[in-house]
Amino acid sequence: MGDTGSVPRLGLEGVTKRFGDGVAVADVSLALAAGEFFCLLGPSGCGKSTLLRLIAGFETPSTGLIRVDGLDLAGLPPHRRPVNMMFQSYALFPHKTVAGNIAYGLDGLSRTDRSARVKTLLARVRLENFEDRRIETLSGGQRQRVALARALAREPGVLLLDEPLGALDRGLREETQGELRALQRRLGTTFVMVTHDPGEAMALADRIGVMDRGRLVQVGDAATLYERPATRFVAGLLGDVNLIPGRITGRDGEWIVVETGFGPLRASASESAPGEGEAATLALRPERIGMDASEGPAGTITEVTYLGVRVRSQVRMNDGTLLRVSTPAASHAFGLQARDLHGPGDTIRLDLAPEACRILPP
Amino acid sequence: MSVFGRLSLSLGLAFLYGPIFVLVAYSFNASALVTVWGGFSTRWYGVLFADGPLLAAATVSLHVGVAAAALATLFGTFAALALDRGGRFPGRPVFGGLLYVPMVMPEVVTGLALLLLFVGTGFERGLVTLVVAHATLGLGFVAVIVGARLKGIDRALEEAAADLGAGPLRVFATVTLPLIAPAVAAGFLLAFTLSLDDLVIASFVTGPGATTLPMRLYSQVRLGVNPEINAASTLLVGGVTTIVLTASWLSARPARSSVKSV
Amino acid sequence: MIRPARLLALVPALWLGAFVLLPGLIILKISLSSAATAQPPYLPVLDWSAGLEGWSSFLEALDFTNFETLLSDTLYRDAALSSLALAGLATLILALIGTPIAHAMARAPERAQPLLVALVIVPFWTSFLIRIYAWIAILKPEGLLSGALLRLGLVDRPLEVLGTQGAILIGLTYAYLPFMVLPLYAVMARLDPHLREAAADLGASPARVFWSVTLPLARLGLMAGALLCFVPMVGEFIIPDLLGGSDTLMLGRVLWSEFFSNRDWPLASAVAILMLALLVVPMVLLRDSGARPGEAGR
Numbered sequence: 001m002g003d004t005g006s007v008p009r010l011g012l013e014g015v016t017k018r019f020g021d022g023v024a025v026a027d028v029s030l031a032l033a034a035g036e037f038f039c040l041l042g043p044s045g046c047g048k049s050t051l052l053r054l055i056a057g058f059e060t061p062s063t064g065l066i067r068v069d070g071l072d073l074a075g076l077p078p079h080r081r082p083v084n085m086m087f088q089s090y091a092l093f094p095h096k097t098v099a100g101n102i103a104y105g106l107d108g109l110s111r112t113d114r115s116a117r118v119k120t121l122l123a124r125v126r127l128e129n130f131e132d133r134r135i136e137t138l139s140g141g142q143r144q145r146v147a148l149a150r151a152l153a154r155e156p157g158v159l160l161l162d163e164p165l166g167a168l169d170r171g172l173r174e175e176t177q178g179e180l181r182a183l184q185r186r187l188g189t190t191f192v193m194v195t196h197d198p199g200e201a202m203a204l205a206d207r208i209g210v211m212d213r214g215r216l217v218q219v220g221d222a223a224t225l226y227e228r229p230a231t232r233f234v235a236g237l238l239g240d241v242n243l244i245p246g247r248i249t250g251r252d253g254e255w256i257v258v259e260t261g262f263g264p265l266r267a268s269a270s271e272s273a274p275g276e277g278e279a280a281t282l283a284l285r286p287e288r289i290g291m292d293a294s295e296g297p298a299g300t301i302t303e304v305t306y307l308g309v310r311v312r313s314q315v316r317m318n319d320g321t322l323l324r325v326s327t328p329a330a331s332h333a334f335g336l337q338a339r340d341l342h343g344p345g346d347t348i349r350l351d352l353a354p355e356a357c358r359i360l361p362p
Numbered sequence: 363m364s365v366f367g368r369l370s371l372s373l374g375l376a377f378l379y380g381p382i383f384v385l386v387a388y389s390f391n392a393s394a395l396v397t398v399w400g401g402f403s404t405r406w407y408g409v410l411f412a413d414g415p416l417l418a419a420a421t422v423s424l425h426v427g428v429a430a431a432a433l434a435t436l437f438g439t440f441a442a443l444a445l446d447r448g449g450r451f452p453g454r455p456v457f458g459g460l461l462y463v464p465m466v467m468p469e470v471v472t473g474l475a476l477l478l479l480f481v482g483t484g485f486e487r488g489l490v491t492l493v494v495a496h497a498t499l500g501l502g503f504v505a506v507i508v509g510a511r512l513k514g515i516d517r518a519l520e521e522a523a524a525d526l527g528a529g530p531l532r533v534f535a536t537v538t539l540p541l542i543a544p545a546v547a548a549g550f551l552l553a554f555t556l557s558l559d560d561l562v563i564a565s566f567v568t569g570p571g572a573t574t575l576p577m578r579l580y581s582q583v584r585l586g587v588n589p590e591i592n593a594a595s596t597l598l599v600g601g602v603t604t605i606v607l608t609a610s611w612l613s614a615r616p617a618r619s620s621v622k623s624v
Numbered sequence: 625m626i627r628p629a630r631l632l633a634l635v636p637a638l639w640l641g642a643f644v645l646l647p648g649l650i651i652l653k654i655s656l657s658s659a660a661t662a663q664p665p666y667l668p669v670l671d672w673s674a675g676l677e678g679w680s681s682f683l684e685a686l687d688f689t690n691f692e693t694l695l696s697d698t699l700y701r702d703a704a705l706s707s708l709a710l711a712g713l714a715t716l717i718l719a720l721i722g723t724p725i726a727h728a729m730a731r732a733p734e735r736a737q738p739l740l741v742a743l744v745i746v747p748f749w750t751s752f753l754i755r756i757y758a759w760i761a762i763l764k765p766e767g768l769l770s771g772a773l774l775r776l777g778l779v780d781r782p783l784e785v786l787g788t789q790g791a792i793l794i795g796l797t798y799a800y801l802p803f804m805v806l807p808l809y810a811v812m813a814r815l816d817p818h819l820r821e822a823a824a825d826l827g828a829s830p831a832r833v834f835w836s837v838t839l840p841l842a843r844l845g846l847m848a849g850a851l852l853c854f855v856p857m858v859g860e861f862i863i864p865d866l867l868g869g870s871d872t873l874m875l876g877r878v879l880w881s882e883f884f885s886n887r888d889w890p891l892a893s894a895v896a897i898l899m900l901a902l903l904v905v906p907m908v909l910l911r912d913s914g915a916r917p918g919e920a921g922r
Contacts, residue, residue, distance in 0.1 A: 056521075077524070089516055151525075364728075366728075367727065368728065371725060385758040441636040447630075448632070466855055468859020478889070599754065603746050
C-alpha cells in the first residue's frame with residue numbers, strides 16, 4: 001500500500017460532474033494505491049454514487065481526468081474499462097442462473113475454462129454448488145455474494161462497490177463486512193466502496209474519503225477522521241460531538257485559547273482552523289470530557305441516561321450551553337448505590353483537556 | 363369481502379358473461395329458431411364448416427391479423443425502445459402523440475381517414491391496405507405494453523452487462539430482449555386480436571375480394587339472429603379467450619420470474 | 625446510455641407520419657372540399673407546381689359548405705347532441721355500477737384478484753361485434769328478456785326494447801364496463817390498506833371509509849375510466865347500428881351512412897372533423913390522465 005512514486009492504481013484529477021445547474025461532483029482529486037480498500041462516505045445525495053458511476057463509465061465527467069494504472073479512461077465506454085462494479089441492487093440477471101450471471105463477463109474463455117472459473121469464484125464467496133440455482137431462489141445474502149463473484153470474475157484492477165451491504169440485515173451485515181475485508185486482502189484488488197454508514201467505513205477501509213455536497217472534504221484513515229476532523233461536517237458524521245461556538249483570542253504555549261460562552265478553553269488547532277480574533281467552532285467528543293474535576297468550568301447535570309456500556313449525561317453550563325458527556329458505566333456495577341451517582345440537579349466541574357478540544361472553521 | 367361486495371361482483375360478472383353464455387348455449391340448439399330450445403345438436407357447426415364464403419373470410423382475417431400484428435409488434439417495439447431509451451430527441455412529443463392517436467380516435471374517423479389516403483394516393487385497396495390499417499391500429503398498443511415493461515426493468519441490469527464487458531448490441535440481445543420478450547409476445551397477441559375483431563376500419567379500407575370475418579358476420583347479423591352465426595361466435599369467443607388468457611398471463615408475470623429457463 | 629435507440633424511432637415515425645398524420649390532413653382538406661364532387665378527385669386540388677399562386681387559389685376555393693350543412697341541418701345537430709347525451713348517460717351508469725365492482729375486486733383475497741381481472745378482461749377482448757349481436761337475441765320482442773318477463777307475467781305484451789335508445793344504453797354499458805372497471809381497480813388495488821384501517825380505527829364506518837378515503841383517492845381512476853368510456857362511445861357505430869332504431873342517430877352512424885349510403889365523402893369528412901372537435905378536450909385529458917387504453921386492454 002502507498003508505494004509512493006509509482007503510478008497510482010486509480011487516479012482522479014479535478015473530476016467534476018454537472019447536471020443542469022447543479023454540481024453533483026465538484027473538483028475531486030484522489031490517488032489510490034494498488035490493493036487499497038477505500039471508502040467514499042457521505043449522506044445520500046452527496047455525490048458519492050455519481051463519482052462511482054463516473055469511474056465505471058456510466059456518466060461522463062464535465063471536466064477532469066480518471067486514470068487506471070496511468071491509462072486515461074476518457075472516451076472508453078463501460079464495457080471497455082478495466083474496472084467492474086457491484087451494484088447496490090445487485091443487478092443480477094433474473095433470466096440467468098447463478099453460473100450464467102457469473103460467467104457473463106467471461107465470454108472470452110473456453111467452455112471448460114469458464115466453468116472452472118465460475119467454480120473458483122463460487123468457492124471464493126462460499127457458494128459451492130450453486131451454479132444452477134435461479135436468482136429468485138436465493139436469499140439476500142446469497143445474492144449479495146453472487147453479485148460480488150460476478151463483479152470479480154474479470155479480475156478488475158479496481159472493483160467499485162455501491163453500498164454492497166446496504167440491503168442486508170444488521171447481523172448478516174457485520175458478518176459480511178469481515179468476509180469482504182478478508183477477501184479483499186487475499187485478492188489484493190483495489191476496492192472503492194460507497195457507503196453512508198460511518199461504522200461500516202471505519203470497519204472496512206484503509207482510507208476513507210468523506211464527501212459533502214459534491215466535494216471530497218477530507219481523506220484519511222478512521223482514526224485521523226475521528227480524532228482530527230477537518231470540518232464540523234466530518235466531526236458530526238463519524239460520531240457524536242459537542243460543537244461549541246467561540247472566538248480565538250490568543251495562544252498559551254502550544255495551545256490556542258478560545259473564548260466560549262462559559263469561559264476560555266485551551267484547544268489544539270486543525271489545519272483549517274481560523275486565525276486569531278476570528279470566530280471558530282470547538283469540537284469536543286462526549287467521551288473525552290471528564291466529570292468530577294477539581295477545577296474547570298462548572299455546570300449542572302440536567303439528564304442522566306444509562307446505556308449499559310456507557311452513561312450519557314447532559315450538563316447545562318452557566319451560560320446555558322448544553323454539553324453531552326459520556327462516561328464508562330463500569331463503575332456503576334460495583335455496588336454503588338444510586339445515591340452515590342450523579343443525578344439531575346447536581347453541580348459538577350468538567351475536565352475539558354486541551355487535547356480533547358479541536359478548533360474547526362465556524 | 364362484504365355481502366354488498368360479493369353481490370356487486372356476482373352481478374357484474376353475470377352481466378358480462380350472461381349474453382356470451384346465451385350465445386354459446388344457442389349455438390348447440392337443434393332448432394333454427396333462436397328463442398325455442400329444440401334439444402342439443404352440433405348441426406350448426408356442420409353448417410358453419412360448409413359455409414365457403416365464411417371460411418374464406420376467416421382465412422383472410424387470419425392472414426391479415428398475423429401480418430398486421432407482426433408489423434405492429436416490430437414497429438411498436440422500436441417505438442417503445444426509442445421513447446424509453448432514446449432520451450429527449452427532436453420531435454419526441456409529436457412522435458408520442460401520433461403513437462397515441464390511433465388508440466383513442468373513434469374507429470369511423472380512423473377508417474375514413476385511411477381510406478381517403480389510399481384513394482388519394484391511388485393505392486389499390488385489398489389485403490395490403492387492411493394490413494397497413496391494422497398495423498397502424500396495433501402499433502400504439504404494442505408500444506404501450508412493451509414500454510411499460512421497459513420502464514419496469516432495472517437500468518442497473520443493462521449497466522451491469524456493459525460493466526462486464528458487453529457492447530450495446532450484446533447488452534440488448536442478452537439482457538434487454540429476454541426481459542421484454544413476454545411483453546413483446548403479449549403485444550403481438552393483442553395486436554392480432556385487435557385486427558381479428560375490427561369491423562369498422564376494415565369496412566372502410568378494404569377492397570374487392572378482401573372480406574374479413576367481422577365484415578362477413580356483420581352482413582349476416584344485419585339480417586337477424588342466425589344459429590350459424592352463434593356457432594361461429596362460439597368458436598371465435600373460445601379462440602380469443604385462449605389468446606387473451608395467454609397474453610395476460612405473459613404480460614402479468616413479474617419481471618423477476620419472467621423467463622423460466624436460459 | 626444507449627442513445628442509438630432514438631434512431632429506432634425513425635421507422636415507426638415515418639409509418640405514423642404516413643398513416644396517421646397525412647390521413648388527418650387529408651380528411652381536413654376534403655371536409656373543406658366541394659360537396660358536388662362526391663367522388664375523387666375532389667375540388668379544389670392543391671396544385672404544387674403553381675407555387676404560391678397555387679396555394680392562394682387553393683385557399684380561395686376552400687369550401688365551408690359542408691360545415692354550414694352540419695350546423696344548419698338539424699339531423700347533424702341532433703346526432704351530435706344525442707351522441708354526447710347517450711355517451712354521457714352511459715358513462716354515468718358505468719361509474720355507478722363499475723365502482724362497486726372495482727371496489728369489490730380490490731377487496732377480494734389477494735390470490736383471487738388476478739383471476740377476477742382476467743375474468744373482466746376476457747369479454748372485453750372477445751369480439752365486440754359478437755357481444756353486441758348477443759344482445760339482439762336477448763332484447764328483440766320475441767327474444768329472451770321479453771319471453772322471460774311474459775312468462776313471469778310482469779308484462780302482458782312483448783317488450784319493444786330493441787331499436788330504442790334504451791337498447792343503445794344497455795349495449796354501451798355492457799360493451800364498455802371493463803373500460804370503467806379496470807382503471808378503477810388498478811388505482812384501488814394500489815391504495816395502502818393501512819389508510820382504510822386508520823380511518824376505521826378513527827371510528828369511520830365502512831361506508832364512511834369508502835366515501836371519505838377510498839373514493840377520493842381513487843378519483844383519478846374514476847376519471848380515467850370515464851374518459852376511456854366516453855371518448856369511443858361518442859364515435860360508436862356498431863352499437864347504434866345493431867341495437868338502435870332507425871330514428872336514433874349517433875355521429876358514428878351518421879358518418880358511416882354519409883359515406884356508404886349517400887357516398888358524400890366530403891360531408892362524411894366534415895362529420896369526422898366535427899366529432900374530433902367535440903372529442904379533442906376529453907382526448908387530451910385522457911392522455912394526461914395517464915390511462916392508456918393499451919394498459920386496460922382494447
